[in-house]
Amino acid sequence: MSLNALDSLIETLKRLPGVGQKSAQRMAYHLLQHDRLAMPRLAEALTAAAERIKHCERCHTFSETPLCAVCADPQRDGRLLCVVETPADQAALERTGSYRGYYFVLLGRLSPLDGVGTRQIGVAELLARAAEPGVEEVILATSFTAEGEATAHVLTEALKARGITSTRLARGVPVGSELEYVDLGTIAHALTDRR
Amino acid sequence: MSLNALDSLIETLKRLPGVGQKSAQRMAYHLLQHDRLAMPRLAEALTAAAERIKHCERCHTFSETPLCAVCADPQRDGRLLCVVETPADQAALERTGSYRGYYFVLLGRLSPLDGVGTRQIGVAELLARAAEPGVEEVILATSFTAEGEATAHVLTEALKARGITSTRLARGVPVGSELEYVDLGTIAHALTDRR
Numbered sequence: 001m002s003l004n005a006l007d008s009l010i011e012t013l014k015r016l017p018g019v020g021q022k023s024a025q026r027m028a029y030h031l032l033q034h035d036r037l038a039m040p041r042l043a044e045a046l047t048a049a050a051e052r053i054k055h056c057e058r059c060h061t062f063s064e065t066p067l068c069a070v071c072a073d074p075q076r077d078g079r080l081l082c083v084v085e086t087p088a089d090q091a092a093l094e095r096t097g098s099y100r101g102y103y104f105v106l107l108g109r110l111s112p113l114d115g116v117g118t119r120q121i122g123v124a125e126l127l128a129r130a131a132e133p134g135v136e137e138v139i140l141a142t143s144f145t146a147e148g149e150a151t152a153h154v155l156t157e158a159l160k161a162r163g164i165t166s167t168r169l170a171r172g173v174p175v176g177s178e179l180e181y182v183d184l185g186t187i188a189h190a191l192t193d194r195r
Numbered sequence: 196m197s198l199n200a201l202d203s204l205i206e207t208l209k210r211l212p213g214v215g216q217k218s219a220q221r222m223a224y225h226l227l228q229h230d231r232l233a234m235p236r237l238a239e240a241l242t243a244a245a246e247r248i249k250h251c252e253r254c255h256t257f258s259e260t261p262l263c264a265v266c267a268d269p270q271r272d273g274r275l276l277c278v279v280e281t282p283a284d285q286a287a288l289e290r291t292g293s294y295r296g297y298y299f300v301l302l303g304r305l306s307p308l309d310g311v312g313t314r315q316i317g318v319a320e321l322l323a324r325a326a327e328p329g330v331e332e333v334i335l336a337t338s339f340t341a342e343g344e345a346t347a348h349v350l351t352e353a354l355k356a357r358g359i360t361s362t363r364l365a366r367g368v369p370v371g372s373e374l375e376y377v378d379l380g381t382i383a384h385a386l387t388d389r390r
Contacts, residue, residue: 005244005259012240015233017225023213029283030212031241032248032257033302038210039245043238045207046226049200050234053227062227064200088224107228 006032058129060122061087061105070094070103077101079136083126083155085109085143093141101139104129109142110151121151123158130164138166201227253324255317256282256300265289265298272296274331278321278350280304280338288336296334299324304337305346316346318353325359333361 006028013024031039055061056068063069070076080101084090090103106121118124130138138159142148152168159166172190173182182190201223208219226234250256251263258264265271275296279285285298301316313319325333333354337343347363354361367385368377377385 005240005247006257009240009244012233012237015230015237016222018218018221025283025286026213027211028244029281032244033281035210036245038207039241042207042210043241043245045200045204046234046238046241049204049223049227050231050238052200062201086224086228088220091220 055107056105059103059105060107060125061090061103078134080139081130081135081137082139082141084141085148085151089141089143106142106151109145109147110154111147118154123155126155127158127162130159131162136165138164140166140168144169144171250302251300254298254300255302255320256285256298273329275334276325276330276332277334277336279336280343280346284336284338301337301346304340304342305349306342313349318350321350322353322357322359325354326357331360333359335361335363339364339366 009028009031010021010024013019013027014021016024019027052064053062054064054066056063056071057066058071059068061068061070065072077100080099081104082090082093082099082101083104083106084093085106085108087105087107090105093099093103104122104126106126108116108121110116110118110121129135138155140152140155142151142155156166156168170193171186172193173179173186179187204223204226205216205219208214208222209216211219214222247259248257249259249261251258251266252261253266254263256263256265260267272295275294276299277285277288277294277296278299278301279288280301280303282300282302285300288294288298299317299321301321303311303316305311305313305316324330333350335347335350337346337350351361351363365388366381367388368374368381374382
């Protein structure tokens with residue numbers, strides 16, 4: 001079969017995260033057989049997103065404008081600055097509806113072995129941002145993984161050296177979980193941080 | 196966040212089979228943050244595939260040329276015609292390397308409740324193709340699901356009425372499986388069709 005276009009579609013679909021050979025084949029066959037209309041739509045959405053989505057000058061999250069909607073909103077609480085690893089993390093925090101301050105998106109986490117140092121995650125910009133007048137507390141909301149914790153530790157020290165207060169998201173038992181099935185490290189943290 | 200381009204990318208990614216809100220978000224964020232180059236590539240692959248991949252005039256499989264590579268190959272065994280539901284099924288058979296005849300792709304299966312009748316799966320074209328001189332055996336390789344079996348039954352009857360011999364793929368125990376874990380219907384079929 002002279003399926004160069006099909007093969008290259010399958011190969012390209014495999015670049016999506018979580019998509020292997022089988023899923024890519026299924027996607028390609030599905031589109032061609034059942035949803036041809038989605039193909040130009042998806043092509044347009046990809047092109048538009050690649051062209052229009054840049055990073056906010058102030059917080060580095062994804063934005064189509066120089067300043068993202070959060071940073072451009074004067075109604076937010078300027079005393080709070082929340083540091084997250086990715087725009088996806090920021091979106092999750094926003095969806096909770098329980099945070100009204102500003103953000104700073106690292107676009108990564110410290111991982112020296114992968115060549116990600118303080119420069120790559122913009123620590124200097126973060127320190128400058130945190131030193132702006134009005135900022136009273138930097139909330140470190142990096143992941144609770146080894147790399148996320150290391151990143152939080154480095155940031156805490158750097159902020160402390162400049163006299164800026166930082167806090168960390170609470171560790172504890174997730175909502176909806178039965179204690180029996182929660183890992184011991186989490187229970188230990190929940191005990192220590194009880195209130 | 197003024198993320199119209201991001202939201203529409205996520206919405207469009209959700210049209211891929213097996214991709215829900217969470218996966219679509221993960222894909223969009225991954226592309227934007229880690230693989231921007233893949234975005235125009237995927238857009239081009241989709242556009243090229245949508246424009247160039249049509250159906251073979253003879254067997255109805257996907258093809259960029261009027262006649263697909265299999266139908267255009269005079270070295271194949273013209274006595275055998277294998278009927279499959281989808282181009283993906285045909286590709287699976289081709290990958291086995293154990294079939295050297297031609298194909299006819301139904302592009303579906305009989306499903307009256309979904310409005311898929313004999314006209315939609317091209318039964319008339321199949322009967323005309325099977326009646327061509329040289330064709331000695333039609334191998335029905337539709338799925339072993341209720342609808343696939345019904346399709347095979349209807350085709351068997353229609354072919355028999357025209358004096359054309361048809362066979363069905365063997366049902367039996369899959370290669371590599373332990374008998375204990377094979378469903379009873381399959382074992383019963385394997386017993387009946389023992390050789």
